[in-house]
Amino acid sequence: MTVRVLLADDEHLIRGALAALLALEDDLVVVAEAASGPEALAMARAHQPDVAVLDLQMPGADGVRVATSLRAELPGCQVLIVTSHGRPGHLKRALAAGVRGFVPKTVSAQRLAEIIRTVQAGNRYVDPELAADAISAGDSPLTAREAEVLELAADGAPVAEIAERAALSPGTVRNYLSSAVSKLGAENRHTAVRLARERGWV
Amino acid sequence: MTVRVLLADDEHLIRGALAALLALEDDLVVVAEAASGPEALAMARAHQPDVAVLDLQMPGADGVRVATSLRAELPGCQVLIVTSHGRPGHLKRALAAGVRGFVPKTVSAQRLAEIIRTVQAGNRYVDPELAADAISAGDSPLTAREAEVLELAADGAPVAEIAERAALSPGTVRNYLSSAVSKLGAENRHTAVRLARERGWV
DNA sequence: GCGGCTTTCTGACATTTGTCATGAGCGGCG
DNA sequence: CGCCGCTCATGACAAATGTCAGAAAGCCGC
Known part of the structure; x- marks a missing residue:
């Protein structure tokens, strides 16, 4: 059984490289790529992926916003967010938006492939370090x-x-x-x- | 004739993916990888690469600082800087440090491979858009x-x-x-x- | 040495910010 | 209902900031 993956990242170099690496896993297939939030949505509609791997910071609409729309339009598509700068609040927002996975870009490709499978199976995965940060940061005291x-x-x-x-x-x-x-x-x-x-x- | 490349980027995912992509080019060989500035320096000393591909933002010492040390220690090693956020001033600093190439991460892997060859041949390459930004930003009026x-x-x-x-x-x-x-x-x-x-x- | 330059400082002043007390209106909750 | 917290407001005061003029000290070039 192969997992159909949508890849969205505004950095062409990263996106292409990632696609190449994921292609090495024989149970994963990258069915679409996007360089911006709106493009990611359009691609998702067109290709109906099982898992959407989204960069947190993208032009147009950020990963979390895309995830929100995606959950509404394609409930069967699980969202995994990948980010360079893991701020605690982002994680919280992402989880609230129904995102199933949240990992920093420091993970290896193998780990990422595993996590994609985990998420596709309906489970959640949050990077332990980011989770610890989020917990220690606590809730916003601001109105x-x-x-x-x-x-x-x-x-x-x-x-x-x-x-x-x-x-x-x-x-x-x-x-x-x-x-x-x-x-x-x-x-x-x-x-x-x-x-x-x-x-x-x- | 193969070009020996050193790859430095703190994001494991990116670095690995990039290495995989560059490995597809048969005249390029990634001889070392590093996840931080100091590590990049150590790796360069140990492996004597022809070209060092450095991320601009890395823990320890940023790409420009590494480039400065590298020019002093390994004059034969050309430096190419890759970055996500291309600020005009960074480009200026980089050029002053003897960096031969400066490109955003939005380029494709093929372009990057070409640019690595360009730089290795002793030529310079600066992304046209970043160059335009740098020129329009002009010199600092501040003392x-x-x-x-x-x-x-x-x-x-x-x-x-x-x-x-x-x-x-x-x-x-x-x-x-x-x-x-x-x-x-x-x-x-x-x-x-x-x-x-x-x-x-x- | 003189003039010009930068660096550094002072004092004075207007404006902006930070802090506090206080109060009215509103919505939720026990 | 009464209480509490959030919203929005006003007025007053202290502190920080922005702006300006002036001036001493040092350096460089002629």
Whole structure:
């Protein structure tokens, strides 16, 4: 029984190399490749793969968003996410989106092939190290608005601009930022942004 | 005549896959692999490759630093840098370090193989798109001190901390930051940091 | 040595941020 | 219902930041 695999990664070099390696496994066949989120979706619709191996960061729509659409459209297709930068929050988002596997790109090709089989069989696989990170990072203490405002503050915009973009009064924005900063134990909004980023809370 | 290649990338999956793909070219042979900067250096010393294919971001020492050491120790070994995120400044640094090739990971394996041969023959190859970016980004308008202070400000530290770490008075730090901000046309230090990062000036 | 340059500092000022108290409105939960 | 937490707001104050003018010290070239 062969497993039909969809491969999505924006880096051509990686994607091609990966396809070549997976082709060495005689029970796996790469039926489609994609370089962006939307393309991955289109390919999945066209080729109905058993397992979709998605890069987390892709132009268009990231791996998790693609996974969400995929679960709705192709319930039979299991999603496995592969990533270079494993932030705890990404893992959490991915799991919530119905992703069955989540591994860093540091695994070997053999391991990946095994994990593809595991996922195809309906089981889950999460890299132990990433799982440990996610658990130790815990849940976000931020409320929805705090996270939203913090995100708008991420690129260094002044309060006035954040207020405008969030349709809030400047005073309110400062209050949210202040509480976010204190919840995160940061010195100022910018370190707060950095911390939240590291823990995957934004 | 076969080209002896050293492959360095911290992502096991990528490295293995790449090795497999390059092995398909019958004039290329991967004589060593490394997962970190120091390891790449050690491997190069041990195996004397003709071309070193280095990832830009690696633990230990980044691709450019490895390239610098390599040029000193093995003048016969040409360096080719491969990267996911092509910032203009990286390219400039790399070229200054004597790197002969600089390509994004979006190229195909065939292209990469060709480029390896190009580089091995003593020619240079720089991805046209990255080159265009680098040219349009131009030279940094920042003085050495401005860049230094801006870098220390990068993680959101308050002025007092920057002053201490740079052994400057707080007032001086603010002056440098102010002039850097105005030179970059930014609204505040944080957008300035972001802009300088994007252009590769820090 | 003089003029020009950079580096470094100081002091003063306006603006922006961070912090706090306080309050109104709303939705959920026991 | 009453309580609690989230949302949104205002006002006031302290602290940090941004901006500017001015000035001492050192270095380089002529």
